[in-house]
Amino acid sequence: MIINKHGNVIENIKKDGFKIGYKIHNLVSDENLTYQAKTTGLAIIELSNYFINNKPDIVFVIADRFETIAASIASSYMNIPTIHLQGGELTGNIDNKVRNANTCLSDYHFVCTKKSKQKLIQMGESKDRIFNLGCPSIDLAKESLTIKFEKLKFFKYTGVGSKIKYQDFIVVLYHPVTNEIEKTRKNIRTLFEVINDLNMETIWLWPNHDLGTDLASKEIRSKREKNKTNNKIFYVKHFDSIDFLVLLRKAKMIIGNSSVGIRECSFLGTPAVNIGSRQNNRERGRNVIDCSPNKSDIKKAVKKHLQHGRYKCDYLYGDGESGRKIANQIIKFKGELKP
Amino acid sequence: MIINKHGNVIENIKKDGFKIGYKIHNLVSDENLTYQAKTTGLAIIELSNYFINNKPDIVFVIADRFETIAASIASSYMNIPTIHLQGGELTGNIDNKVRNANTCLSDYHFVCTKKSKQKLIQMGESKDRIFNLGCPSIDLAKESLTIKFEKLKFFKYTGVGSKIKYQDFIVVLYHPVTNEIEKTRKNIRTLFEVINDLNMETIWLWPNHDLGTDLASKEIRSKREKNKTNNKIFYVKHFDSIDFLVLLRKAKMIIGNSSVGIRECSFLGTPAVNIGSRQNNRERGRNVIDCSPNKSDIKKAVKKHLQHGRYKCDYLYGDGESGRKIANQIIKFKGELKP
Amino acid sequence: MIINKHGNVIENIKKDGFKIGYKIHNLVSDENLTYQAKTTGLAIIELSNYFINNKPDIVFVIADRFETIAASIASSYMNIPTIHLQGGELTGNIDNKVRNANTCLSDYHFVCTKKSKQKLIQMGESKDRIFNLGCPSIDLAKESLTIKFEKLKFFKYTGVGSKIKYQDFIVVLYHPVTNEIEKTRKNIRTLFEVINDLNMETIWLWPNHDLGTDLASKEIRSKREKNKTNNKIFYVKHFDSIDFLVLLRKAKMIIGNSSVGIRECSFLGTPAVNIGSRQNNRERGRNVIDCSPNKSDIKKAVKKHLQHGRYKCDYLYGDGESGRKIANQIIKFKGELKP
């Protein structure tokens, strides 16, 4: 298992009843552009060593984060059958390169949408190795429907900024774009101005550890310290997945460039304003309005969503039964490598 | 530059007038299945460090050897425009996974055949980033035409086995197949029996350092030491590229599973017997007869070629002007990353 | 050159007129106890590769930070003559282990005190390979004497906390102690209370990136955010070396556990209160009062120093001409490895 410093992935895995066999600490300090490459290099070295000690029957590689390619390289180079989840989707960044490379290195593909399956066939993957089983993230979204918002213990999430009452609130989640670092600062500023003007309760999530995080954090911190904010923004680093989904279910809207606005929110029906190129080309449902990272565009999109309100549930990325289907499918595999 | 222990790549590069900026020693001992992964992991770590020190405008990644992905990962993760050579070709092995992953990670593609271009377009690469400039290896094949066989100093290549006169000889080059290790030993034995029966002068090249090399070397050595060979086999570890091509030009035939039989020999017109799955699906010209790794099949193919003799020159993989075209094209790039 | 994220070492090196040949980015994220080991492992891998490319005549290893052993391992394992600076000193921590291991791996020793030379002889190092040339850090201390305090641009050092006037101020520099992490938080609290009660202008320096830094930073930040401080503490991350020395020359006292209080301040004559075990056994002059990390002890020591005022210059760690002596000595070496 590859570890990063954000969130409590490990706790979540344990909560789901899995035993963690081995943790790999491979995160190189993100002081410059080498860190993604070096983090990946370390992961390959240590994963391959773990694999030869523990001889997994199958390796399951997820999505498109930069370090995931470490798993698909280690397993494919060691002749271990490899499954890749979320292949065939389209985004607008290094994620795209990584996701497609993962596809090429993998032997089986669990895709999440019909279009993704078409894409993989076009790329040359064999039809009988591609399975559209939906995205497990939608399972969680489905589970979140069973949880009462009022029962959630949001107070346990510490953050900085204003205390909010979680009424008529919006959620902001904006990640730095890896190869557009220079623009990130500007975009965060713009986004901040929009939110400030909007004057609604806002939960602003700290971005993940892609390059540029420090930049983003600084920008947010600077605003906060200069008291240039309205009194309705609460900055928080992390929500447990399920709690975040319950939050989104209740939110008036999500603004930013996270995939959650497109994937989980399509199922939840939460309006999403998707800014900039990060999610370019990703399949989206009715709940998404795309806009460029400029102030008036974002405002226009926000207004439109506020007028419309929440959307109907859309099965675009799965029906919430993906986990079960995946487990059933893996059992059937005889584990043959791609010819 | 990534170093391996076989051959004198470095000398060749210097001979071509290039200065070597930095050498990376990343080869992990090939004692077990982890070595390809770990060798790659080390290369990523060191290449990225070199890149941030020397800020290359462009990174040029070649073909499909397992460690090439280290270059495409380091460069793409550091937002350096990446060119991949030989994308879109098809073979039957881990090479395929690596080559396609390299394509996905790269921003520009210099392909070698028309079909390869079609394949990349299908994979989703943008047409205007794909350039069919032929394969530089054919340039060398063309150059070899200008060299008189009689002028070559083959005596400088030390080896073991019998001394041969380089008359009516055949060339053998058989690489282990990574995910069919168990079969490799058997196939080498079969091949040896064919060659022994054929009773022609034979130059047998040591395989490269893919996993299983030791296996192959042992098998060859065992035969040799037991004197179970005819007296016409000369085992040699390495030829300088150009010398090898002159040798092939003169050879009656090449037998094995190397790409050289398909690529360079299509241009040279040298008959090639291609054994087993390693070159599966690679585009081939008239000079190639494919066969399974069994004795009678190989013998049949050999016989057919001996009857036919050499073939006409085929431009399938380029016209021998690829290097010049590539240089001209690189100069034109503005170095934009794939969107 | 091995890089870390604190301070602007690189700028300082350039300012001194040296060209930086190569930078190595080897810092692993300090999320847990593996980071010092992994950072060192990466440094060994990359330094050895740099060494074989650039074939240094001699490698110069400095002091006792954990990653310095990477240099002495890479060079000694590659038969490159290795000089170690600051061997034979005594402290109370992992630094001790690293410093002595560096000594064992090195061929020449540039020590800074007479006692250190004795210690190395006892350890079995050959007398004629040990040179007491003083500590180059004292050269800087000497240089600082030529700079007028009033000319310094302290305003360029941004920090948080109160603005101070640099009059009758004290300096605090307290590093976490690696194998006493659990106590670090407590000690910082105690120290804070002392400073708060003392009610003098205080410049508090952020600790370096040894394990536990986050802990320290949090503690400081927590105090600051709760406004539980007097209005005379200014927290700052970094001073340029020379500026820091000018500051110390002027300071009423330094409090903490940094070696600077013992080394440079012996030359400068600045009173130093040295807390806890981190500098245990390090040779010290009259300017140092040691105390345990408890409130009354620290207060007593502070009081004593305030009564006494500054001390006379002491040549214990060198006379400020070390750099010149070192350069002259290196030139003379024929570079023979230790037998």
Next chain:
Amino acid sequence: MIINKHGNVIENIKKDGFKIGYKIHNLVSDENLTYQAKTTGLAIIELSNYFINNKPDIVFVIADRFETIAASIASSYMNIPTIHLQGGELTGNIDNKVRNANTCLSDYHFVCTKKSKQKLIQMGESKDRIFNLGCPSIDLAKESLTIKFEKLKFFKYTGVGSKIKYQDFIVVLYHPVTNEIEKTRKNIRTLFEVINDLNMETIWLWPNHDLGTDLASKEIRSKREKNKTNNKIFYVKHFDSIDFLVLLRKAKMIIGNSSVGIRECSFLGTPAVNIGSRQNNRERGRNVIDCSPNKSDIKKAVKKHLQHGRYKCDYLYGDGESGRKIANQIIKFKGELKP
């Protein structure tokens, strides 16, 4: 556990009733001088990761091979109490640097001789952390006394060269000297000539994988292939430890530069001719005659031993009960780090 490619260490460990928790494959290809450093770097990275997953109470570091420092770095940097075995001995090479560095990094010392204990005290290690429990290798030597030579299955050790009858034989074991590579070839030649002239049955062991092995192997192979040998030399790569000791017990003499001639053979009473600097300064008993690597010196030493015959058992390196003593001592530790 760190793996290398020579011998069957793993099998031996299992035979002794231990379960192997994890294997680390860290051996970098020994194509040039970087390999020892890089092999060590990789080991540090992977060992530290294993340590944080499995939290050992104590780490036990053995002797002075270059990669052993990886264990003492990983454990000391992670505050794990570290025991070092065989500290305080003296040899004439990089081994010396490594052994002493291991001492400095370790918290407890299990030495094998009285002089070693004195040496460690001189180096500054605390007397109550040093335990002279003898060398476990002598336990094996003692065990070998209980095994009848006639019962041994030496025929299972395949090698090349002549078949021998194991009567009146001598044993050769000569390791390359790391920082005298250039001389190694010459010395092996000289040694070969001596052995050839001696005309006794000889078992020549392949050297271990220190740098220069290839050199040595080539030299031996070259002799062998040119049939320039008498017909009494049998080259073999490996003996199981215990079998090797039984062999030595019976041998007329051991010639070379291995520590076994000095350590185990002092207990066994086997005459040893020790050539060159590799074992310089190591404590030795009456059974050892030292000589320079020149022909007449070696011959003189051989002659003297032949005249004298076997020596009496000497407890210099232990009485054969070391293992038991070590186990009993470890149990008593509370695991406190060196202050």
